[in-house]
Amino acid sequence: MEIKVLKDILGANDQMARNNQQLLDKHNVFAVNLMASPGAGKTSLVLETIKALQGKVRVGVIEGDISSTFDSELIAGQGVPVVQINTGGECHLDASMICNALDNLPLADIDLLLVENVGNLVCPAEFNLGEHCKVVVASVPEGDDKPIKYPAMFLIANAVVLNKTDLLPYVKFDSDRFREAVRGVNRKLDIFEVSCTTGDGIDRWVSWLLSQMGRK
Amino acid sequence: MEIKVLKDILGANDQMARNNQQLLDKHNVFAVNLMASPGAGKTSLVLETIKALQGKVRVGVIEGDISSTFDSELIAGQGVPVVQINTGGECHLDASMICNALDNLPLADIDLLLVENVGNLVCPAEFNLGEHCKVVVASVPEGDDKPIKYPAMFLIANAVVLNKTDLLPYVKFDSDRFREAVRGVNRKLDIFEVSCTTGDGIDRWVSWLLSQMGRK
Numbered sequence: 001m002e003i004k005v006l007k008d009i010l011g012a013n014d015q016m017a018r019n020n021q022q023l024l025d026k027h028n029v030f031a032v033n034l035m036a037s038p039g040a041g042k043t044s045l046v047l048e049t050i051k052a053l054q055g056k057v058r059v060g061v062i063e064g065d066i067s068s069t070f071d072s073e074l075i076a077g078q079g080v081p082v083v084q085i086n087t088g089g090e091c092h093l094d095a096s097m098i099c100n101a102l103d104n105l106p107l108a109d110i111d112l113l114l115v116e117n118v119g120n121l122v123c124p125a126e127f128n129l130g131e132h133c134k135v136v137v138a139s140v141p142e143g144d145d146k147p148i149k150y151p152a153m154f155l156i157a158n159a160v161v162l163n164k165t166d167l168l169p170y171v172k173f174d175s176d177r178f179r180e181a182v183r184g185v186n187r188k189l190d191i192f193e194v195s196c197t198t199g200d201g202i203d204r205w206v207s208w209l210l211s212q213m214g215r216k
Numbered sequence: 217m218e219i220k221v222l223k224d225i226l227g228a229n230d231q232m233a234r235n236n237q238q239l240l241d242k243h244n245v246f247a248v249n250l251m252a253s254p255g256a257g258k259t260s261l262v263l264e265t266i267k268a269l270q271g272k273v274r275v276g277v278i279e280g281d282i283s284s285t286f287d288s289e290l291i292a293g294q295g296v297p298v299v300q301i302n303t304g305g306e307c308h309l310d311a312s313m314i315c316n317a318l319d320n321l322p323l324a325d326i327d328l329l330l331v332e333n334v335g336n337l338v339c340p341a342e343f344n345l346g347e348h349c350k351v352v353v354a355s356v357p358e359g360d361d362k363p364i365k366y367p368a369m370f371l372i373a374n375a376v377v378l379n380k381t382d383l384l385p386y387v388k389f390d391s392d393r394f395r396e397a398v399r400g401v402n403r404k405l406d407i408f409e410v411s412c413t414t415g416d417g418i419d420r421w422v423s424w425l426l427s428q429m430g431r432k
Contacts, residue, residue, distance in 0.1 A: 038253045038337045038366060039358025066338065068364050089368060091307065091338035119365070121254045122282065122307035122336055141357040141380065142255025148284050149335070150254060152305060164357065170386055 013127055016095035020102060020130025027107035029060070030213045031115060033093075033129050035153060036137035037146075038119030041163040043071045044196035045137055045205075046114050050078050052206040053112065057213070060110035062101045064093040064118045071116065081106055092124040093117050112213060121150040133158045133212055140164040141171050144178035151185045158212075159190040161205055166195040229343055232311035236318060236346025243323035245276070246429040247331060249309075249345050251369060252353035253362075254335030257379040259287045260412035261353055261421075262330050266294050268422045269328065273429070276326035278317045280309040280334045287332065297321055308340040309333050328429060337366040349374045349428055356380040357387050360394035367401045374428075375406040377421055382411040 024031050036042045043063075050059050061082040063072040072084035083101040085093060098115065105113070115131060117124040136157045138146055141164060147154045154160065160182055168175075175193070182189055190208060194201035240247050252258050259279075266275050277298040279288040288300035299317040301309060314331065321329070331347060333340040352373045354362055357380060363370045370376065376398055384391075391409070398405055406424060410417035 037255060037335070037358075038362055039355075065365055067367060068361070070361060070364070089338075091336070118338070119253070120307070120336060120338055122305075122334070123339065139255075139357065141355065141383065142253075145284070145286060146254055148286070149281055151283060167357065167383065167386060170383060 013095045017128035017130040031113040031131040033115050033131035033134045035117045035124045037121045040137045040139040042116045048196045048202050058111045060113045062115045091120050094127045098129045125152045135159045137161045140167045140173045144174050147181040147185050154185040162193045165193050166197050229311045233344035233346040247329040247347040249331050249347035249350045251333045251340045253337045256353045256355040258332045264412045264418050274327045276329045278331045307336050310343045314345045341369045351375045353377045356383045356389045360390050363397040363401050370401040378409045381409050382413050
């Protein structure tokens, strides 16, 4: 009985995700779902991406958090349209939340929509939002074993951004072991090593993002 | 309708959690539920706690992971009884999983049971396991705003361990701001700053743990 209810919820979510994607496509907006553990640096990556694309691509942002508006205030400070979703306790964004958020964004003035999911390496993997691309943000201090411990997220993603490479000298983290762990779950994943603190590697990540947008 | 199903599940979980606690009390076992984001250092804290209590307190461990047995192998290497729970996708431990694990632990030979939950700063907060004490492990690289963004976890906890203080020189993290954020959610929380890499602060954390066991 519980399983049936869950199936209905997921079915309804997928239907709404398809509607979201149709709306995005109508406005030529390419949407990316950014997922990560709390504190991996999703907001920092959003900020660095906005800076790198300034004058080239018009970015819009949806910020997902259980509570607070810190992150959307940071983003708004960059002069970018942003909608904050406070889930109030829900551990992930879903397609209906995105549907409401899209109503509040100037889609005609946006080329790239960055959706920052709730910080959680498990639950967001199960909910399509209507995005064109799913990206996992991992970070060096979390350790190189995360793809093995949280495989679902890496299985459904199109790319991994490994953030905080500036901390590599100070923590135990084997980049080869991390890459091997990622490949063990999903051979097709592109991996980008970046530091949002120093800016290292952001150019490669942004080039990839632009190529994905071209291929849409 | 869905809400009713959820209520039933939580009710059943609480009942089973009470049964678990009765079994633990019968054997004079004090149980701690350790919760954190992925990679905050729960396993490292378990290992440091085992070392600090060697010859004083007999420790047992339940390791919760979606998949893999890495952590339980590390723990078993310390000569401590350990049971690995692989949730297979579930984003948190629940009382029935703990009930099964307790059946496989030598409770008569254990004084302190450390339960490492699935790495997730949201969902584990909702499920009692039968523990006597809930502890959140936060870590410096995650940032000082986590109590504000994930308040439920800090609201239900008895203590916070702030791990990875050895990284304070290399990241933006304001300890006063963190403490203020914790107090804003829950005034009664004890906060312990530790580094499982250098061993700093472990003594204070372990003293507190021993005092809690005495007060049980």
